[in-house]
Amino acid sequence: MKGLSTAASTLLSISSLGCARGGRVVLRDLGFELGAGQLLMLRGHNGAGKSSLLRCLAGLLPWRAGSLQWCGDTLSPRDPAYQRQLVYMGHQAGMSDALTGLENLRFALDLMAVHWNEARVQAVLQVLSLSGVVTRPFGRLSQGQRRRLGLARVLLGERSLWLLDEPDNCLDVQGEQYLGDALDQHLSSGGMAVVASHRNLVLPAVRVKVLDLSLALAGASKNEREAVC
Numbered sequence: 001m002k003g004l005s006t007a008a009s010t011l012l013s014i015s016s017l018g019c020a021r022g023g024r025v026v027l028r029d030l031g032f033e034l035g036a037g038q039l040l041m042l043r044g045h046n047g048a049g050k051s052s053l054l055r056c057l058a059g060l061l062p063w064r065a066g067s068l069q070w071c072g073d074t075l076s077p078r079d080p081a082y083q084r085q086l087v088y089m090g091h092q093a094g095m096s097d098a099l100t101g102l103e104n105l106r107f108a109l110d111l112m113a114v115h116w117n118e119a120r121v122q123a124v125l126q127v128l129s130l131s132g133v134v135t136r137p138f139g140r141l142s143q144g145q146r147r148r149l150g151l152a153r154v155l156l157g158e159r160s161l162w163l164l165d166e167p168d169n170c171l172d173v174q175g176e177q178y179l180g181d182a183l184d185q186h187l188s189s190g191g192m193a194v195v196a197s198h199r200n201l202v203l204p205a206v207r208v209k210v211l212d213l214s215l216a217l218a219g220a221s222k223n224e225r226e227a228v229c
């Protein structure tokens, strides 16, 4: 598959990416480029490979083939120089049910080596309508509140590349609006995002590319899908 159109100043460039799971090819010869202020929207049916691609980009899933360039340097997806640029939000929150929302957030930001700025944290929690619930154990938050807390981690993480797997899951209309605004602000300030979603996010004034993974494997032979690794 050819790469999508070249950005004026490409920061992330993926070429010929291949990935297999459970002995089957899920991504094949995939490429794209992203520059400052650009968002790549991943589309595709259930099982098309959106989560797999995001996990590959986050360095959580091994690549069967392909290369990653960051700012012109070819790097391993697990290279700290690249890892320091990204934040990943998967289907699972990756938070402890026993700790409060606030404790989870502090722990997550510690792991990302982000300084705890109380005023900034409180401002983000307020915007996300979380101020009144973050002192509760994470396990007692609603699914939408958990998703919002995950979004708070992304917002506070100060990373240039956001990798978001169905971030709109469980969000109400207001939550979707927050998400759209957050993405808009992130991209307006030169950030980048790769986002998987089955829905149409409200994304005002941003440059969006679309990669439909339903089509990406269409050309793969049956042998290649089944006989790998």
Ligand SMILES: Nc1ncnc2c1ncn2[C@@H]1O[C@H](COP(=O)(O)OP(=O)(O)OP(=O)(O)O)[C@@H](O)[C@H]1O
Binding pocket: 021, 022, 026, 044, 045, 046, 047, 048, 049, 050, 051, 052, 053
């Ligand atoms: N842990 C796993 N082990 C083996 N195969 C897996 C695993 N996780 C996913 N797969 C397979 O990889 C393929 C791609 O799955 P993936 O989760 O990336 O799809 P998706 O596009 O994100 O789907 P959805 O829209 O349902 O979230 C599917 O065929 C799936 O069955």
